[in-house]
Amino acid sequence: MGKVLIIGAGGVGRVVAHKCAQNPDTFIEIMLASMTVSKCEQIRKEIKGKTRRDICVAHVDADNVSELVALIKSFGPDVVVNVALPYQDLHIMDACLEAGVSYVDTANYEPPDIAHFEYSWQWAYQEKFKNKGLMAVLGCGFDPGVSNIFSAYAQKHLFDEINYIDILDCNAGNHGHPFATNFNPEINIREVTQVVRYWNDNKWVDSPPILNQGSIHFTFDYPIVGNKESYLLYHEELESLSKNIKGLKRIRFWMTFSEDYLTYLRVLQNIGMTRIDAVDYEGNPVIPIKFLKRLLPDPAKLGENYTGKTVIGNVITGIKDGRQKSIYIYNVCDHAESYKEIGAQAISYTTGVPAMISAMLIIKGNWKGSGVFNAEQLDPDPFMEELNRQGLKWQVTDFKGRLPD
Numbered sequence: 152m153g154k155v156l157i158i159g160a161g162g163v164g165r166v167v168a169h170k171c172a173q174n175p176d177t178f179i180e181i182m183l184a185s186m187t188v189s190k191c192e193q194i195r196k197e198i199k200g201k202t203r204r205d206i207c208v209a210h211v212d213a214d215n216v217s218e219l220v221a222l223i224k225s226f227g228p229d230v231v232v233n234v235a236l237p238y239q240d241l242h243i244m245d246a247c248l249e250a251g252v253s254y255v256d257t258a259n260y261e262p263p264d265i266a267h268f269e270y271s272w273q274w275a276y277q278e279k280f281k282n283k284g285l286m287a288v289l290g291c292g293f294d295p296g297v298s299n300i301f302s303a304y305a306q307k308h309l310f311d312e313i314n315y316i317d318i319l320d321c322n323a324g325n326h327g328h329p330f331a332t333n334f335n336p337e338i339n340i341r342e343v344t345q346v347v348r349y350w351n352d353n354k355w356v357d358s359p360p361i362l363n364q365g366s367i368h369f370t371f372d373y374p375i376v377g378n379k380e381s382y383l384l385y386h387e388e389l390e391s392l393s394k395n396i397k398g399l400k401r402i403r404f405w406m407t408f409s410e411d412y413l414t415y416l417r418v419l420q421n422i423g424m425t426r427i428d429a430v431d432y433e434g435n436p437v438i439p440i441k442f443l444k445r446l447l448p449d450p451a452k453l454g455e456n457y458t459g460k461t462v463i464g465n466v467i468t469g470i471k472d473g474r475q476k477s478i479y480i481y482n483v484c485d486h487a488e489s490y491k492e493i494g495a496q497a498i499s500y501t502t503g504v505p506a507m508i509s510a511m512l513i514i515k516g517n518w519k520g521s522g523v524f525n526a527e528q529l530d531p532d533p534f535m536e537e538l539n540r541q542g543l544k545w546q547v548t549d550f551k552g553r554l555p556d
């Protein structure tokens with residue numbers, strides 16, 4: 152049916168490539184391109200072993216727009232899936248525009264020298280994609296991504312009006328390392344050390360970062376894995392959902408962290424290892440967080456001994472037929488099962504599967520349109536069906552628990 156170009160051969164890129172290969176009716180040809188071509192070769196070998204399919208691989212520096220345009224034009228994909236780093240988003244969008252191809256990513260743009268992410272840079276591409284008749288789907292991993300789709304599904308089928316959304320992200324897994332991050336360490340640490348924000352009564356409210364005194368947290372009883380301490384965190388889907396969900400009064404994001412994780416991170420921050428500016432070391436500029444990334448375990452290789460599960464979902468409260476109701480819509484994903492299927496841990500798995508589904512829906516024509524879209528602006532139904540088919544089953548229950556006011 153179509154051709155896909157995947158950019159980035161890390162933990163998430165491996166999952167997107169495997170999942171595309173598992174769906175030969177949609178993805179007739181697959182190319183995986185990244186900075187280090189040997190990582191693409193390794194994934195190609197694994198895919199051949201599992202599915203007997205051969206994929207193309209290539210080197211590309213996604214910050215070099217002309218190199219990217221040449222690659223896109225020579226392969227001729229219907230859609231480009233960007234699972235490199237947020238720093239590359241705008242360059243890859245520029246290349247897609249020039250080569251005339253649709254675009255999907257899983258994380259919003261962030262300038263390398265400022266630890267700050269927001270959609271304004273990518274929303275500014277709205278007219279450019281519209282004028283070219285192309286589609287760009289932003290933030291289509293799990294969260295953002297499925298968390299947006301869950302909200303859209305609830306808006307379409309379960310509520311007349313949604314008032315409150317709490318997204319709860321729990322990783323109850325154990326990788327056996329004293330300290331590791333589950334996706335790119337640089338991006339992950341920049342995200343979790345920021346000032347926290349949530350949307351309440353039409354305005355943003357700030358609260359202290361998770362490592363600081365006064366950070367907001369509570370114990371949530373997650374299905375299957377039980378009670379886990381969950382910290383208020385700023386996450387990018389809050390920005391788009393607060394605009395796109397009608398009637399929304401408050402939206403918050405919570406993520407579980409263990410005491411051990413917080414202690415390691417606090418020490419690293421206190422001694423300057425999470426700094427993103429260059430430090431002179433014996434005459435050479437060294438960026439501490441980049442050096443730290445070198446030392447930490449590669450998230451793409453955490454899967455082998457990973458046990459336990461992730462539980463990610465939304466508690467949504469609103470009005471249906473004149474009455475208030477609360478639901479909980481969530482997915483449970485098992486690290487060891489993800490590893491058995493495609494050699495990836497569950498964080499990479501839960502991110503890569505939705506990214507593949509977005510590309511699939513664009514190729515099949517279920518998702519059509521010109522311009523830049525967040526996932527909740529598109530039809531959730533075919534996406535929800537594919538989640539169940541592609542390894543991320545979801546459930547909806549009435550919510551009877553309690554959340555902080």
Ligand code: NDP
Pocket residue numbers: 158159160161162163164184185186187190211212213214234235236237239257258290291292293294295296333334335336338450451498501502
């Ligand atoms: P990794 O660091 O494992 O992989 C990133 C890959 O991109 C690497 O293969 C890297 O190559 C490649 N890359 C980096 N810079 C360039 C460049 N200039 N040109 C070409 N390739 C490049 O990260 P993850 O797989 O863990 O994460 C990928 C993305 O997924 C990130 O943007 C992350 O924020 C996002 N994510 C989204 C989630 C969601 O739920 N929405 C959850 C988790 C992650 P090399 O190794 O050779 O440098």
